[in-house]
Amino acid sequence: MSSGDGAFVIRRILVDVDASQASIGVLETAAALAAGWHAELSGIFVEDINLLRLAGLPFARELAWSSAAEVNLDYQRMERVLRGRATHARQAVISVTTQLKLRGSLQIVRGHVAEELLQAARGVDLVILGKGGPAPGNRIGAVERRIAEEAPCSVLLVSQDAIRRRGPIMVSFAGQEHERYLLSAAVQVARFERHALLVMIPSDNEADYKRLCHQARQLLEEESWSATYQAVKAPDRRFYQRLIREEEVAVLVLDGMREKAVDLENVLATLDCSVLLVR
């Protein structure tokens, strides 16, 4: 998939399901989008090899986040836990695909999570995975970071905090050719998830703003969609943070090709909403 060839089209979606409560929410989001695009939904459950190894170590202890209770880990138990979660994940996938009449599947693999996901991401158009969770220390974990940076396709990182938000889908439009593709992606997410669309227009003067607005409006008309527009001058991260908070933005659409790796990590760590990286 490449930018610049018009509409944003998704045919196959890969979603990371680890059977936690949070990932069920992610699965539901993915299913809704898959239904919108009439795409095939492929779930993946990775039995984390690191967890199994850890469980095999003689001193392995797990500290529960909610209670600080200490539990001894052992290999068999960990296997059992992972198996149970895999079953749960399978049921969840069957449930949403049946409900929305989707083509869907779940593959269960054992290995390093990031690698397995990247492996599976070959041949799909969009990878969807959760971002952040009930426990801290992982607002953007190593896995999410790697997928965001290395996945060959578009990536949607669904924020746990923002999953129920009803605010707009936000996208920036400066009149560049490749941004038409971003706009198209934003419109489709907005349409499938029933959100409003907020288009940021970076401009220094009124004339530029009007021109860009006009352009954007024309593009949106092709998609039969409308949006609100906001002029921004030299936007920095703080500005976005504040705007996301005030407007309760649900999804921020970014160009996954152009964001630099360092920037990307920062964006993902600091912005409190879901992020769609379009590639």
Added chain:
Amino acid sequence: MTMDQALKPWQLNRRCDPEQLPFATTAELPDLTEIIGQDRALEALRFGISIANSGFNIYALGPSGIGKHTLVTQLLAEPAQRRSPPSDWCYVNNFDDPRRPRAMALPPGRGRVLRDDMARLIEDLKTAIPAAFESNEYRARAQEIEEEFKEKQEKAIAELQHQAQEKTIDLIRTPSGFAFAPTRNGEVLSPEEFERLPEKEQEGISKTVAQLQEKLRAVIRQVPQWRQESRDKLRALNREVAISAAEHPIHGLREKYADLPQVVTYLDATQEDIIANIDDFRQREEPQPSLLALAGDHAPSFRRYEVNVLVDRGSTPGVPVLYEDNPTFQNLAGGLEHVAMMGALLTDFTLIKAGALHRANGGYLLLDARKVLTQPFAWEALKRALRSREMRIESVERLLSLASTVSLEPEPIPLDVKVVILGDRLLYYLLCEYDPDFADLFKVAADFEDTLERTPESQQRFAQLIATIARKNQLIPFKRDAVARVIEHSSRMSGDTAKLSTHLRGVADLLHEADYFARAAAAQTVDTVHVQQAIEAQERRSGRLKEQVQDAMQRGAILITTGGAVTGQVNGLSVIELGGYAFGIPHRITARVRLGEGEVIDIEREVELGGPLHSKGVLILSGYLGAHYSPDMPLSLSASLVSEQSYGQVEGDSASSAELYALLSALSGIPVKQSLAVTGSVNQQGEIQAIGGVNEKIEGFFDVCKRRGLTGEQGVLIPAANVQNLMLRSDVVEAAEQGLFHVFPVATVDQGIALLTGIPAGEPDEDGAYPENSLNGSVQARLKEMAALRQAYAEHGKDKEVL
């Protein structure tokens, strides 16, 4: 018979001379402003109304329809207007203890204003508070607090992670928490790799992991505290925002009500409560009332900020004069309504309802004695309130401990009310006798007169009263002749030629009916004929029974003779009163005599159909006989007396003279004229005493005679003392004028028996012996004969066998 002993026609009915009434129709007369004939009651009422001390409540006693209510209302109107209005009373929530709502007194009219102000305040806050909480400023600050909390966790974890990584150990997320594991190139060491490590290194790793775990545990344990701190900060922020949002509008109210410290205190409490329950206001929609909402404890409901205006005095000048027509316990003392919610009955202070006592507080409350006494608990509640001088809201169920629903104990409200009870005399005397509290609480009795003196002046004022009633009820004017007829009827209603009835309802009814007949005849004014029509129509409407009885007499089913003479048989007269209508009928009284031991047997008493007064009258007869005719010899007769064809209770002694005449006739063997009827009671001296219902009795016999044809012989013997009560119907007076019917006043038995038999009674000589040809002489002779006969029997020892 000596007809000149009969009363003259003018004595039979004291006419009201229209010439004495100086007007043509009542349209000329001014309204009557004062109340006539009730000076005693008026004085008592004025006193009772003016005196301020507690306990000086009033009982206005008199028969119903006499105008007590009108008079009391009229008298109260002026002082009620003059006095300044009492306070409004409101119930508001008691935020400290919702089960005990607070009562607040406010200057008249301001209760409603406060209620509206509070409603507006809450409406305003419902938008102002969410707006404050949706402001960017608040959101930013709240987010900052949240961020701070997250950052603290992140930082602690990151720190730990850093420490671990220095020792090539990684913090791994497990399905439900964290664990530490040694890593090489970002991968967790497998158990086999770990095994291959030198033992020392293994130990080192284990130790480090244990240390790190300890540190992690410390971090996790700190999290609840951080969360608590974060919550506290958020709460403080919420409070700050709430205060800033609520302070301004509440402060405005506080200034508005600065003169009412109680309201200011309430507003302070309200502000505290709003701030404490700020989350209720942050929801955009009104929270659904929950089961607990009404109970008031955890109530996310705005009802608790309402003001229940129990008494609103804003729109009415003066103090209230209230008549409670239906004084049930709740209507009188107020009550608590309940709403059913999920099968439970709940209430709160907004469901407190005022009673008549609340509404009349500061003024006057009029109650009907009979109604308040017949309503369960109402009388006790009234007394309790008057005694304690405060009003408590209590429910009957709770008084009886029948129900234990969620209930309230509202703060009592001080009571300052003057109660006027309107009722009949019997209830007043019963209450005096049997209710020990009554005398303390109702110290003033306003006793209404049934009648007033009939003088030219009072007739003039009575005419004015007629004019007033006619005008007030839009009746057509009454001609003075018609007025005169109404006055005569009123005198008849009072049962006394020298009195007028004060029964205003009776007068008003007659005026309405006369007006009806006048209008039916398309007359411009009401004339005598219309009043007469009305009176006759009233009688006709109630006269079914009377006509039936008279038909029975006419057909001979009830035996009454109105001509000829019969021994031992006299026409007595009695009055039947049913449903407020009284009529007289004659009945036959007979006496039979034989030798005996001197007893007079009253058959009515023997069969328990005679009342005590009737028996008393009969027993007096033996006294009379003995003393009059045979003071020196035993009374040796056995007489039996009976009121024929009487199938019900007989009461009263008005027939005792008739019984005596029958007895004397039976003893003397001299027949009694059946063309006469007799009424009057007799004493042992032989004097005839006054009786009641004389007019009805005379008319009753007159009607029977008239149907059979008046002979000129017929008439009625009445006690001389009753002459002053004669207000006979015009047809009776006309018959008397034509000499067809007579009314004889009789003062003694001797006069009466002479009239009835046509034979002089006879005066005794010095020895007590009566002339032989006199009636008394015949009686005495017969008694002597009997005594001798009895003595003869006694001497032969045959008394018992003979008797």
